[in-house]
Amino acid sequence: MASTTATPAHVLVVDDEPDLRTLYELTLLREGYRVDAAGTLEEAWQLLGQAKFDAVITDMRLPDGLGLELLQRMSAQQRSERCVVMTAYGSAENAVEALKAGAFDYLTKPVDLKQFRSVVASAILETAAGDKPRPSTGPLRTATASAERGTGSGALQRLVGESAPMRNVKERVAKVSRSMAPVLVRGESGTGKELVARAIHACSHRADGPFVAVNCSAIPETLLEAEFFGARKGSYTGAAADREGYFQAARKGTLFLDEIGDLPLAMQSKLLRAIQERQVRSLGSTQEEEVDVRIVSATHRDLAGDVQAGRFRQDLFYRLNVIDIVVPPLRERREDLPMLCEALLARIAQEAGVAAPVLSPAVLSQLQAHPLTGNVRELENLLHRALALSDGTELQVDFAPSAATALSGEPAAAAEPAAPATAALLPSDLQAHLDQQEREILVKALRETNFNRTAAAQRLGLSLRQIRYRIARLAIATPGSEEADEQPASP
Template sequence: MPAASATPAQVLVVDDEPDLRTLYELTLLREGYRVDAAGTLAEAWTQLQDKKFDAVITDMRLPDGQGLELLHRMLAEQRGERCIVMTAYGSAENAVEALKAGAFDYLTKPVDLKQFRSVVASAIQDTNTAARARQPAAPGVRQAGNGGAPGAQTALERLVGGSQPMRAVKERIAKVARSMAPVLVRGESGTGKELVARAIHACSHRADGPFVAVNCSAIPESLLEAEFFGAKKGSYTGSNQDREGYFQAARGGTLFLDEIGDLPLAMQSKLLRAIQERQVRALGSTQEDAVDVRVVSATHKDLAADVHAGRFRQDLYYRLNVIEILVPPLRERREDLPALCEALLARIAQDSGMPLPVLSPSVVQQLCDHPLGGNVRELENLLHRAVALSDGEELQVDFAPTQAPTALREGAPAAVAAAAPTPQPAALPHAVPADLQAYLDQQEREILVKALHESGFNRTAAAQRLGLSLRQIRYRIARLAIAAPNGDEPNDDPV
């Protein structure tokens, strides 16, 4: 509810059904807002010309046109109000169309009043935040980053690089953060898709809410529903108490679904319904709970191709891919390498409690000439090992142990894969590694690559040899970004 000392927010409700208009007006008046109402597009536009509002709520279908017409007109005149569109039950196409057209959010009829109040409050908060950001700061006062959101500038600064591709990514983040539209972040493994998702969250009006990151490929299929939607005590073996799912944990914030392309088809159907209806039913529960989350998903896969092949639901794809952000691979922004090395070394030095090491210009040039098919993740791995093996202040990077895994990463050119030597077990470091996890990941990667090579890249055979299940080896291959040589598709044929 607005603070008593603040000027009440002004809301315009546009709906041709008198009973619903009255319901919305009474609900908003109880929240302390001032409310105006209109029954047609013409009436709504007349009121918009007379005054400014903090939020506009419009039905999709009106007697003299579509609510989208009002939205398009507001955007054309660069009005500051956030627009919420109400759609008929189950009309997913209308909701996606509204979000793509620039709506802040949508509501499905019949409207859940608790959700209605929450969405309106978010829209008003976002309108006011954007208005403050447009105002010049008082002398000596430094404004927050994009949109005035706390931590927004810091989040964008973590996306290191001033190249044109990275500037485009940052500009798109600042733009899409303003709405509730689902975002699909695409890019090769190791490019920093989660950093992009965190920046979207930090630049949005939800920055004070939780950011919940989920690796969809790491959850056993039998536990997916309980992990996503929660579970009641006794709903399955070992369930000794009620537990929240990811949707409940992310209320009021952002739910980041990484590797969304790895979800089984059955779970894709349940996820689609949760996103569309904004309601989830915990395992073992008889009722649904409303959830207020913004969904950002990420994948290194070509989901459009997976849709065509029947591996990914088309309706879920269009629901998730309202707005797309493509994160460029490192080979397309090599001018960012010096700044990236500096930022990564600073973090490595801070974590390990060591003095900041120095990379000579010749080593930087060697890095620029290296394929770096594993993108920023591989670069960080190289620098971690260089710091661990360093005997002095000036670092020397040893590329040999990572050439084979690098060539096998997704996105690496075929010529690089062909030229890569057969991986050999890396020698133990002379000193204790500065980053144990990075060192262990490297050892695991090389063992997996060797087993896969010797099995003709048959994951089933490699898994049996290593004493793993097929799902476990799939997860490890995805986590370590291992791809078949020459871009061939790995297989799971039984042996």
């Protein structure tokens, strides 16, 4: 129900169908809101010029234009009202277009009135929490409503680095945190995708709610439904009591689905329905229950390639990938290494209860030259080991022998006599060895063709589908969009 204070929330409804407009008005009036209504864009804009509202609900198709035009004009004037878009043309493309244009949320006609009331209430709360004009560009929202609670700015500070790629990530986080739009965080393993997800949560109006992180690849397939949606007592062997699922645990907060690309197709279908309907049914129950969660997902896989290969549902991909954030690998932001090392060493030393040692320029130079293919996670492991083995105030990083040899520039044969050739040619793990060889060949071909997969596939005698499959299987990160694949290969 609406607040019982002296000034009830003021809502503007824009719809050209009189019957539906009346239905929405009556529904909101019963909730205690003040309601104004308009049947066209022009009428709506006149009302917006006369008063400030707490929420705007607009149809997508109107006689004199699109509801998105109203949304864009509100954004251009930096108005604070949150806008909910309704459409009878409930395709994923329309939803994506509305949310990317700045809509707080969208509803598909015929509208479920219970869901309608819930979304409007959330939009009103969001307007009240961030009752300021919304910035149109730049990192101006590193603090607004959530940072004022003391959580948002701290979360962004944990995203260490001032390189151009990291500034882009921080700006993106600050922009998307205010909406309910699903976010897909992409990046190689070890780049800090969960940190980005936590920053989105901490900067949002849901910061006071729970943040529930789920590793989708770590749950046995037979337990997925119970883990996600909960289970009733006796619904399966060993279910001795009712239990909540991840969706219920994340109510009023954020549900972070890590490694979303590893979900089996059957579970993808159930997840899609839960996200679209905002309702889940616990295993063994006959009733559905509402769940109010924001979905942030992450993957190191090429989900677009998985969609084309039939390994990931296209409709779920569109629903999750409304807004995407790409976390850069460490090799693309090496200028951040000094700041990263300082921050990581301070935290590691604090956990160990010792003073943080000094990182000498020589060691920092070694780290700059190190491949760091494991990204920030590998860097943290190196510093953990270095601190554990350190016997003074100056840190010495203990690289693996092969890495130390590569850094020194000396051939391996100079260090010790060569082993018999047969011993060197017999890997202990044949499959891993073959995968590594294949990965190196693919990466080399991709780099030489400026990551044009069509050209790389032709050079290797593969089809585009085959090279996409191999890139996904070996988790090779490729910059750029899918459109690059369609560019003709250079002769």
